[in-house]
Structure formats: C-alpha cells, structure tokens
Amino acid sequence: MATLYHVPLSPFCRKVRLSLAEKKIECELMEERYWEQDPDFLRRNPAGKIPVLKIDGMTLSESSAICEYLEETRPDVALLPEDPVGRYEVRRLVAWFDDKFHNEVTSNLVYERVNKKIMGQGYPDSKNVKTGAQKIKYHLDYMAWLLDQRRWLAGDVMTLADFAAAAHLSSLDYISDVDWNRSEVVKDWYAKIKSRPAFRGILADQVPGFPPPSHYADLDF
Amino acid sequence: MATLYHVPLSPFCRKVRLSLAEKKIECELMEERYWEQDPDFLRRNPAGKIPVLKIDGMTLSESSAICEYLEETRPDVALLPEDPVGRYEVRRLVAWFDDKFHNEVTSNLVYERVNKKIMGQGYPDSKNVKTGAQKIKYHLDYMAWLLDQRRWLAGDVMTLADFAAAAHLSSLDYISDVDWNRSEVVKDWYAKIKSRPAFRGILADQVPGFPPPSHYADLDF
Numbered sequence: 001m002a003t004l005y006h007v008p009l010s011p012f013c014r015k016v017r018l019s020l021a022e023k024k025i026e027c028e029l030m031e032e033r034y035w036e037q038d039p040d041f042l043r044r045n046p047a048g049k050i051p052v053l054k055i056d057g058m059t060l061s062e063s064s065a066i067c068e069y070l071e072e073t074r075p076d077v078a079l080l081p082e083d084p085v086g087r088y089e090v091r092r093l094v095a096w097f098d099d100k101f102h103n104e105v106t107s108n109l110v111y112e113r114v115n116k117k118i119m120g121q122g123y124p125d126s127k128n129v130k131t132g133a134q135k136i137k138y139h140l141d142y143m144a145w146l147l148d149q150r151r152w153l154a155g156d157v158m159t160l161a162d163f164a165a166a167a168h169l170s171s172l173d174y175i176s177d178v179d180w181n182r183s184e185v186v187k188d189w190y191a192k193i194k195s196r197p198a199f200r201g202i203l204a205d206q207v208p209g210f211p212p213p214s215h216y217a218d219l220d221f
Numbered sequence: 222m223a224t225l226y227h228v229p230l231s232p233f234c235r236k237v238r239l240s241l242a243e244k245k246i247e248c249e250l251m252e253e254r255y256w257e258q259d260p261d262f263l264r265r266n267p268a269g270k271i272p273v274l275k276i277d278g279m280t281l282s283e284s285s286a287i288c289e290y291l292e293e294t295r296p297d298v299a300l301l302p303e304d305p306v307g308r309y310e311v312r313r314l315v316a317w318f319d320d321k322f323h324n325e326v327t328s329n330l331v332y333e334r335v336n337k338k339i340m341g342q343g344y345p346d347s348k349n350v351k352t353g354a355q356k357i358k359y360h361l362d363y364m365a366w367l368l369d370q371r372r373w374l375a376g377d378v379m380t381l382a383d384f385a386a387a388a389h390l391s392s393l394d395y396i397s398d399v400d401w402n403r404s405e406v407v408k409d410w411y412a413k414i415k416s417r418p419a420f421r422g423i424l425a426d427q428v429p430g431f432p433p434p435s436h437y438a439d440l441d442f
Contacts, residue, residue, distance in 0.1 A: 046363065047321050058306070062320075064285075065312035072305040084293040085279070091286035099283075100268050142267065 002055040005032040005044065008205040009110055009174060011102065012063040013051040014167035015094075019067050019160065021198035023077045025055075029201075035119045064094060067160055079160040090154045093161035097168050101139055106168050108132025109177045114210055136172070137182065144183035158193070166193045170202055176213045180221065195219050223276040226253040226265065229426040230331055230395060232323065233284040234272040235388035236315075240288050240381065242419035244298045246276075250422075256340045285315060288381055300381040311375045314382035318389050322360055327389050329353025330398045335431055357393070358403065365404035379414070387414045391423055397434045401442065416440050 004020070004027050006013035020027045032041060034050045045052045045061040053060045056073070060066050071080055080087050109132040112124035143165065146153055154161040169190060172178050180187045193199065203217040215221040225241070225248050227234035241248045253262060255271045266273045266282040274281045277294070281287050292301050301308050330353040333345035364386065367374050375382040390411060393399050401408045414420065424438040436442040 047317060049321075060309060060313070062313045062316040065309050065316055068312055069305055069309040072308065084290055087293065088281060088286050088290040091289055092281070092283045095283040095286055096268060100270075 002027040002053060003030055004028070004054075005030050005034075005041070005052040006050050007031060007034070008207050009114055009171045010050055011106055011110075011164075011167040011171050012049075012098065014170060014202055015098075015160070015164050016051045016053060016063050016066050016070075017201060018163040018167060018198050019070050019079060021201060022079065022163070022196070023070060023074045025070070025074060027053075027055075064098065067094075071160075079158075079163065081155065081157065081159065086155055090159045090161045093154050094164040097161075097164040101165075101168055104135040105132050105139060106171060108135070110171050110175060113175055113177075114207065117209070118207075133177070136177070137179075140179070140182050140186055143186050143189070147183075147185040147189050152189070162189075162193055166190065166199075170194075170199075174205070174207070174212050174216055175210065191219065191221070194221075223248040223274060224251055225249070225275075226251050226255075226262070226273040227271050228252060228255070229428050230335055230392045231271055232327055232331075232385075232388040232392050233270075233319065235391060235423055236319075236381070236385050237272045237274060237284050237287050238422060239384040239388060239419050240291050240300060242422060243300065243384070243417070244291060244295045246291070246295060248274075248276075285319065288315075292381075300379075300384065302376065302378065302380065307376055311380045311382045314375050315385040318382075318385040322386075322389055325356040326353050326360060327392060329356070331392050331396065334396055334398075335428065338430065339428075354398070357398070358400075361400070361403050361407055364407050364410070368404075368406040368410050373410070383410075383414055387411065387420075391415075391420075395426070395428070395433050395437055396431065412440065412442070415442075 002020070002025060004013070004016060006017070006029055008031070032050055032052070034041060034048060037048055042048055044059050047061055049061065051063055051066065053066050060069060067079070071078070080090055108128040112128050112132070116122055116124060143153065150156060152158045152162050153165055169178055180190070194203070206212070223241070223246060225234070225237060227238070227250055229252070253271055253273070255262060255269060258269055263269055265280050268282055270282065272282070272284055272287065274287050281290060292299070301311055329349040333349050333353070337343055337345060364374065371377060373379045373383050374386055390399055401411070415424070427433070
C-alpha cells in the first residue's frame with residue numbers, strides 16, 4: 001500500500017490526497033512535522049517539504065510531479081483531458097492556485113493563523129491576514145468568471161485544476177476564511193466537488209487546537 | 222510566428238526560450254515591463270506575470286504549462302523521456318529549481334541586485350544577498366551529487382530539468398554570482414549546455430545598466 005507523508009491543512013497534500021482518492025489508490029496517511037527537519041524525513045525528501053508519497057517502491061516529492069505520475073501510471077480515472085490545449089489549461093490553473101493563489105491568499109491566512117502556532121513561530125501578522133482577506137475576493141471573482149463559461153474550472157469535465165482549487169479553498173474553509181455568499185456559481189461548484197466520495201477524508205480532518213466550524217463538513221453548507 | 226513576452230534575466234522566460242530554441246520553433250521576443258501592470262498586458266495574462274507566449278492562435282502563460290504544451294505539440298525534439306518514472310524525475314527537478322532554488326537563491330540575488338533597480342524599488346537588501354550566496358553552495362553540491370551518478374541532471378539524456386537549472390544559473394552567472402570552481406562536474410555540465418545552439422540567444426542578452434562579465438558568453442569560461 002502507498003504511504004503519504006502530509007499535514008492536514010496543506011493544500012499541496014490535499015491536492016495529492018484528492019487525486020489518490022479519486023483514482024481509488026489505497027494510501028496510508030502519516031502526519032509529518034516537516035518543519036522539524038528530522039534527518040529521516042530529509043533522507044526521504046532533501047527538499048524538506050511535504051507531500052512525500054511512497055508508491056511503486058519509490059519515494060516521490062513535489063505535488064505536481066506526483067499528480068502527473070499518478071495520471072500517467074493510473075490513467076483509468078482521468079484528471080487531465082486528452083487534447084494538448086485542454087491539458088495546458090488544466091496545468092495553467094493548477095499553477096495559478098499553487099503559485100499565485102497560494103502566495104496571495106493561503107499563505108496569508110492558513111499559514112498565519114494555523115501553521116505559525118503549530119510551528120511555534122508566534123502570532124498571526126494582522127497585515128498579512130488583511131491582505132489575504134482582500135485578495136481572496138479577487139480570486140473568487142476570477143473563479144466565478146471561469147465558471148460562468150464552463151461547468152468545471154478548466155472546461156466541461158472535472159480535472160486536477162478543480163482539485164488544486166478545492167484543496168486551497170477547503171483549507172481556508174476549515175478556518176472560516178471563505179465567504180461563500182460572494183458568488184453563487186463558486187458555491188455551487190464547491191458543493192459539487194465537496195460531495196464526491198474522494199472528499200470524505202478531507203472533511204474528516206481535525207487539527208488539534210483548531211476545531212473546524214460546523215459548516216466545514218456539511219454538504220449542505 | 223510565435224511571440225514571447227519576456228524579460229531577459231527571468232529564469233522562467235529563459236526556460237521557455239531554451240525549449241523553443243531547442244525545438245527550433247521560430248519566435249519573436251518582446252520585452253515586457255510586467256511590473257507596470259499595463260492593461261494590455263493584463264488582458265494577455267490576468268496573472269500579470271511573464272513569460273506569456275502567443276502561439277497557435279492562443280495566448281499561453283505559466284512557464285511549466287507552456288513547456289508541457291510545447292512538448293505535447295512538438296514532440297520531435299523530446300525534452301521529457303518516455304517512461305513515467307523518468308518523466309517524474311524531470312518534473313521533480315524542474316519544480317526543485319523553479320520553487321526551492323528560486324526562493325532560496327535567484328530571488329535573493331538576481332531580484333535583489335537587478336530587478337529592484339530596474340523596477341525602481343531601491344537598493345539590494347544585504348541580508349538577502351548574503352542568504353542567497355550561502356544557499357547557492359548547497360544547491361551546487363546537490364547538482365554535483367546528481368551529476369556524479371548521471372550524465373545530465375535527470376538521467377542520461379538532456380531534458381527540461383537541465384534547461385530549468387541552466388535558466389537559473391545563467392541569470393546568476395550574468396551577475397557573476399556562480400562560483401564555477403566549487404564543482405568540476407557542475408562546471409562541465411554547464412559548459413556542455415552553454416555550447417548548444419539553443420543557448421546563443423541567452424548568451425547575447427544585454428540588460429541596460431548591467432553589462433555582463435566577460436566570462437558570461439565565453440564557452441571556455
């Protein structure tokens with residue numbers, strides 16, 4: 001069986017967890033306090049980051065490289081379309097969320113409010129929290145603009161782009177930082193993806209000291 | 222003909238330029254002062270970043286999504302191997318350089334010394350420059366460790382991983398921030414990649430106010 005070294009609210013780990021679950025790949029989850037830079041962990045991944053996936057006798061790192069590997073070796077449940085233009089659009093959006101959205105929103109909110117406390121790095125910087133709370137509005141509007149034209153973020157089928165976006169938004173939703181009233185189409189999209197069996201593990205997450213709000217696991221939020 | 226909106230020392234643009242040149246795709250280069258957030262440019266890429274590539278009647282952004290698209294539509298000159306494990310290793314290393322190396326080294330050196338001045342953001346922060354100069358040593362050692370076991374960074378053939386690494390190192394070499402005496406194998410690897418025809422455009426770059434050192438374009442450095 002595969003093993004994933006992760007932390008519960010990491011959007012990069014959640015993207016991989018969603019891919020594994022959607023493809024029905026059995027996987028054991030191991031929480032990894034990666035910031036302690038344990039020598040055993042650094043041997044598994046010299047980059048010192050999570051997620052790290054043990055699978056097929058190998059130890060893999062870098063979430064996007066992992067997801068492409070799963071896609072190429074387990075193509076039965078496809079998370080990338082077949083045509084190069086469609087595949088480009090999925091990869092562009094995955095990079096949008098994992099780079100731009102992450103830097104502007106997730107790191108200003110989840111990392112400030114949760115990671116800092118867990119890692120013993122002090123209190124949230126209110127300037128960063130304010131920036132994150134401002135910037136998420138612009139991103140939700142961009143998602144609404146995409147979803148006005150498409151059933152899913154990258155086109156008419158669900159792809160890795162939806163998982164990347166849902167990974168970030170679900171982490172933010174765990175700390176009540178998403179205003180679902182801002183856009184009906186974005187809320188509908190999240191309700192759709194949240195009700196997939198692949199999402200169950202993520203909705204069951206519990207971070208000690210940070211109980212999730214009641215709407216977090218509610219499919220009818 | 223394709224058009225690439227870029228800035229000369231951006232490692233992400235250089236990675237795309239190397240892919241285009243290696244695949245012999247004719248492309249016009251347009252310098253883009255992306256930090257001025259010109260409305261015309263934001264229409265081409267709402268993320269407001271470079272590179273942006275006009276090709277096949279489309280406007281593409283995100284360097285790794287662009288490179289995968291070029292790979293899928295122009296596979297004759299292959300920059301990814303065929304087997305999933307080899308492809309994974311290339312993608313892992315591209316992410317290593319574009320994320321970890323970029324954050325620890327390139328942004329602390331090229332952005333502090335060059336981009337800040339061009340963008341009118343003041344003087345380099347000496348603490349960041351010192352961090353970058355320290356961290357590059359660890360990365361050169363990691364490359365040496367890889368190259369002790371392999372002809373190229375990701376295996377026995379040249380791939381996108383080599384272009385990603387060379388894109389960062391060539392930008393740093395333009396401001397004399399690479400100590401080529403640290404590792405013989407890394408210097409040999411760079412000499413090999415530097416002498417490829419695809420590298421010529423990059424060696425001809427000139428940034429006003431920042432003349433390159435004489436060894437920069439010298440194949441026998």
